[in-house]
Amino acid sequence: MATHQYILMTLTTAMLLSGVSVGAADDAPPEDSATVEARYITLTSPIDDQMLNWVRETALELQSEAVRNDRKAVLVLEVTPGNSQFHHVYGLADFLTSAAISQVKTIAWVPETVIGHNVLAALACREVVMHPDAQLGDIGRGGPVTEDQRAIVLNLVAKRQNTKVNRALVAGMIDPQSAVIQLTIEPEDGQSEQRLVTEDEATRLRDSGVVIKDSRTIKEAGQVGLFSGAQARNGDFLVMQTVENRHDFAAAYGLPLESLREQPKPGTFDRVSLIEVKGVIDPLLESFLERQIDRAVASGSEVIIFEIDSPGGLLWQSRDLAYAIADLEERDIRTIAYVPDQALSGAAIIALGCDEIYLTPNGKFGDAGPIEMREGGQFERAPEKVLSFLREILRELGERKGRPPALLMAMADKDLQVYEAVNNQTGDVSYMSGDEIHNAGGEWEQGRLVPESAEGLLFTVNGRRAHEFQISERPVADFEELKERLGIPEDVQPQKIGRTWLDDTVFILNTNFVTGLLFFVGIICIYLELHFMSGFLGIVSALCFGVFFWSKFLGGTAGWLEVLLFILGLGCLAMEVFVIPGFGVFGVSGALLLFASLVMASQTFGNGILQQNDDITNATKTMATLSTSIIAVIVMAMAISKFLPRIPFLNQMVLTPPGMESVQSPDEPQLRPDLADSGAVAHLLGSQGETMTMLRPAGKARVDGRLLDVVSDGPFIPQGKTVEIVQVSGNRIVVREA
Numbered sequence: 001m002a003t004h005q006y007i008l009m010t011l012t013t014a015m016l017l018s019g020v021s022v023g024a025a026d027d028a029p030p031e032d033s034a035t036v037e038a039r040y041i042t043l044t045s046p047i048d049d050q051m052l053n054w055v056r057e058t059a060l061e062l063q064s065e066a067v068r069n070d071r072k073a074v075l076v077l078e079v080t081p082g083n084s085q086f087h088h089v090y091g092l093a094d095f096l097t098s099a100a101i102s103q104v105k106t107i108a109w110v111p112e113t114v115i116g117h118n119v120l121a122a123l124a125c126r127e128v129v130m131h132p133d134a135q136l137g138d139i140g141r142g143g144p145v146t147e148d149q150r151a152i153v154l155n156l157v158a159k160r161q162n163t164k165v166n167r168a169l170v171a172g173m174i175d176p177q178s179a180v181i182q183l184t185i186e187p188e189d190g191q192s193e194q195r196l197v198t199e200d201e202a203t204r205l206r207d208s209g210v211v212i213k214d215s216r217t218i219k220e221a222g223q224v225g226l227f228s229g230a231q232a233r234n235g236d237f238l239v240m241q242t243v244e245n246r247h248d249f250a251a252a253y254g255l256p257l258e259s260l261r262e263q264p265k266p267g268t269f270d271r272v273s274l275i276e277v278k279g280v281i282d283p284l285l286e287s288f289l290e291r292q293i294d295r296a297v298a299s300g301s302e303v304i305i306f307e308i309d310s311p312g313g314l315l316w317q318s319r320d321l322a323y324a325i326a327d328l329e330e331r332d333i334r335t336i337a338y339v340p341d342q343a344l345s346g347a348a349i350i351a352l353g354c355d356e357i358y359l360t361p362n363g364k365f366g367d368a369g370p371i372e373m374r375e376g377g378q379f380e381r382a383p384e385k386v387l388s389f390l391r392e393i394l395r396e397l398g399e400r401k402g403r404p405p406a407l408l409m410a411m412a413d414k415d416l417q418v419y420e421a422v423n424n425q426t427g428d429v430s431y432m433s434g435d436e437i438h439n440a441g442g443e444w445e446q447g448r449l450v451p452e453s454a455e456g457l458l459f460t461v462n463g464r465r466a467h468e469f470q471i472s473e474r475p476v477a478d479f480e481e482l483k484e485r486l487g488i489p490e491d492v493q494p495q496k497i498g499r500t501w502l503d504d505t506v507f508i509l510n511t512n513f514v515t516g517l518l519f520f521v522g523i524i525c526i527y528l529e530l531h532f533m534s535g536f537l538g539i540v541s542a543l544c545f546g547v548f549f550w551s552k553f554l555g556g557t558a559g560w561l562e563v564l565l566f567i568l569g570l571g572c573l574a575m576e577v578f579v580i581p582g583f584g585v586f587g588v589s590g591a592l593l594l595f596a597s598l599v600m601a602s603q604t605f606g607n608g609i610l611q612q613n614d615d616i617t618n619a620t621k622t623m624a625t626l627s628t629s630i631i632a633v634i635v636m637a638m639a640i641s642k643f644l645p646r647i648p649f650l651n652q653m654v655l656t657p658p659g660m661e662s663v664q665s666p667d668e669p670q671l672r673p674d675l676a677d678s679g680a681v682a683h684l685l686g687s688q689g690e691t692m693t694m695l696r697p698a699g700k701a702r703v704d705g706r707l708l709d710v711v712s713d714g715p716f717i718p719q720g721k722t723v724e725i726v727q728v729s730g731n732r733i734v735v736r737e738a
Contacts, residue, residue, distance in 0.1 A: 039058050039074075039075050040076045040078070040261060041054065042078040043079050043080060043121055044332075046082060046083060046088070047118065051092070056095055059075050063104050074105045074253070074259075075101075075104050076107050076109055076260060077106065077109065077122075078111065079114050079118055080118070081113060081116075081118065082116075086117050090152060096121070097124050106126050106127075107125055108122035108129065110129070110134050110136055111130075111134060111245075113134050115136075115137065115139070115141055119136055119137060119138075119139050119173065120156070123165055123170065124161060126162055127162060127164075128162060128240060129241045129242070129243060129249060131242065133229065134228065134229050135226045135227060135229075137225040139173045139225075144175040145174050150175075154174075164236070164239065169237060169238065172225035173226075178198060178219075178221065179217060179219055180217070180219040181198070181217050182195070182215075183202060183212055183215050183216075184213045185212050186210075186213060192213065196237055218231070218237075229242040230242060246260045246402060261334070272305065273296035273299065273495050274495065274497065275296065277306055277308040281312060281313025281317050282314055282317060283317055284506075284507065285313070285317070286320060288506070290321070290324060292497045295497050299495070302332065303336065304333060305336045305338055306325070308337055309340060309342060310344070310346070312344050312347050314346060315346060315386075315390060317346070321350045321353065322349050322350050322352055323353060325350065326401070335354040336354055336358065336486065337357040339357065339358070343363070344367045345367060345368050349393065354401075357472035358463075358482055359466055359475055360475055360476060360478070361475040362463065363462060363463045364460060365461055365466050365472070366411045366461055367460040368412045368458070369411070369414060370386045387413060394409045403470060404432070404470055407431050409433075411460070412458070413458075414457055416433055418432065418453040419434060419447055419450065420447035420448050421444040421445065421446060421447060423445075424444065430470075431469060434446070463475035506551055509547065515548065516625045516626075518544045518545070518548045519544075519598070519626055522544035522548070523541075523629065525538070545566070549562065549563055552601040562597045563597070565596060565600070566597035566598070566601075568593050569589075569592075572589045572590030572593060573586070573594070598626055599622045684704060685725055685728050686725060686726075688703070688724045689701050690702050690721070692707065693719055694719050696716050697714075697717075710735045711732065712736070713727070717735075721737055721738075722738040723736060723737055
């Protein structure tokens with residue numbers, strides 16, 4: 001009997017040392033953020049010596065501050081999927097379990113499934129927090145690990161850093177053939193415990209006489225040891241918490257959200273870019289800012305600060321910029337919005353695309369209600385279909401960056417009221433609309449109304465209130481304090497991505513005056529080219545329209561469709577002038593296509609239900625500019641027709657075929673042949689004459705002693721050839737080589 005009791009005590013003691021006791025470690029209570037120093041590092045793969053040194057330096061710094069200031073310290077390591085060498089991961093895990101950082105609580109955050117050697121980094125932390133759908137385990141990637149690695153991993157687990165992890169659980173992660181069983185036992189009368197054991201350990205417990213109330217296999221032999229966050233949470237093993245995102249993580253541990261921003265890598269702040277967002281948000285500014293973002297990314301910047309000071313602008317362009325900035329997170333680029341004065345309307349939407357927002361204490365943020373300009377210049381609230389579209393944008397940006405969506409939607413909807421809400425289970429505080437609270441099924445309790453969202457008000461706050469509502473970080477006094485808060489050394493100045501000569505050129509070319517000037521010069525050069533036939537004026541005209549479309553491309557209002565329509569219009573006009581006589585379908589179609597391409601290239605269309613009146617207003621301005629240029633061309637053409645033949649030297653440049661002088665008096669203009677009575681040329685149908693110039697396909701021909709403007713009905717006809725008039729339409733004479 002004594003021997004039996006001794007064996008029983010020994011086995012029980014061993015199991016207590018190795019087993020996971022459910023409920024032995026309660027869920028981590030929220031930390032007091034005022035007395036906690038926290039750092040956040042993402043363990044990108046492959047984990048190497050550089051990553052190990054980075055974690056070591058950060059953890060030792062936290063340890064030093066914790067001891068010196070008698071404060072709690074938390075190091076959050078985001079464990080990501082990937083392949084890493086075992087010795088590198090073990091070196092990291094060995095450091096995380098060492099006494100050198102005994103005052104630092106290490107927490108592994110696993111937002112997505114991680115298998116392989118990287119799992120060891122999570123197991124080495126004191127606590128593991130997972131996304132409910134993420135999975136952790138399968139260290140051998142489908143097979144068992146080597147005996148040496150197995151011994152190392154099990155020895156690491158024996159240090160008992162994480163009370164939710166034991167040898168049986170890790171054995172299941174290491175070897176697919178090892179089963180993991182969860183037992184509910186009664187070590188003493190009236191007590192109940194849950195333990196994770198292997199099959200052999202379960203057998204020994206049964207043989208020892210320990211009362212087993214329940215047995216459940218959580219991993220069968222032959223299956224890989226891969227456990228989801230929800231499964232581990234329900235079974236009360238492996239994880240301390242399950243959360244959806246960093247915002248929930250911060251709330252669960254009572255940490256300020258800014259403490260969970262990515263800890264900059266060594267050398268990162270040598271590549272900080274600053275982009276200014278000032279003025280009204282329009283297509284030109286959107287295109288300019290997109291080029292600046294591309295330059296910052298190309299320069300290798302890992303942190304981009306957007307200094308925003310704007311009253312807002314167009315919704316479509318603001319949305320596109322916000323999404324473009326938000327997508328930089330996928331490139332591991334940290335984005336910061338700094339608002340020294342105001343970010344209203346579209347500017348606030350742009351700021352919401354950033355990872356972090358910093359306002360000065362009195363900086364203004366919000367008021368994104370959509371409006372339309374009606375006839376007579378009156379501003380009115382946009383229709384519901386526009387408001388619904390904007391609410392969806394704000395909701396998506398809020399969820400994407402961990403900000404209360406209801407408050408952001410209240411920036412646009414003055415009828416949306418938002419309340420303080422308290423989670424009945426966790427005590428977390430959030431801000432939700434009445435419908436959101438009702439649809440939560442009793443999970444949240446409605447509190448007081450947020451005053452800034454009262455009926456009839458568009459949610460607008462200063463820097464202090466924005467921080468209270470979890471929209472922005474703690475306010476900063478100026479840019480220098482922002483640098484200090486971000487951890488940018490004093491001697492490092494962010495590289496300002498300013499205007500280049502290209503940007504200045506694009507801004508100048510997109511002014512109404514320069515646009516009208518390009519129209520005027522381009523059209524007048526075409527007119528002169530028809531008379532001088534030098535080729536140079538045609539090149540100048542093509543250059544003017546080329547510069548016009550180029551500037552609109554970079555200005556963000558033109559695309560290849562406009563260029564295609566312009567070329568098609570020119571083709572139709574060429575068909576009308578050189579191939580098909582008269583003024584018909586091709587001529588009208590060509591003129592309309594040219595006009596439409598120029599108008600479309602000068603502004604953005606396709607906003608659908610958004611900004612319809614703005615489209616009409618901008619189109620009217622563009623047509624007015626183009627019409628003014630055309631009128632100026634007409635006046636200039638009349639002046640040229642009258643005075644150019646009388647100007648010395650220039651009159652020698654006018655294309656005049658041989659023999660023309662004999663049919664004109666010196667005082668008559670030489671720009672046109674003797675066709676004053678062009679209606680009387682119909683009787684010449686069938687007459688023959690001689691070409692005085694080459695017909696390409698238009699030119700001059702002498703018929704019945706008269707010099708006429710003629711057009712070949714097919715191929716070019718050289719000078720001096722006999723031709724026959726085959727068609728007369730108005731003052732258009734078509735000839736064919738006889």
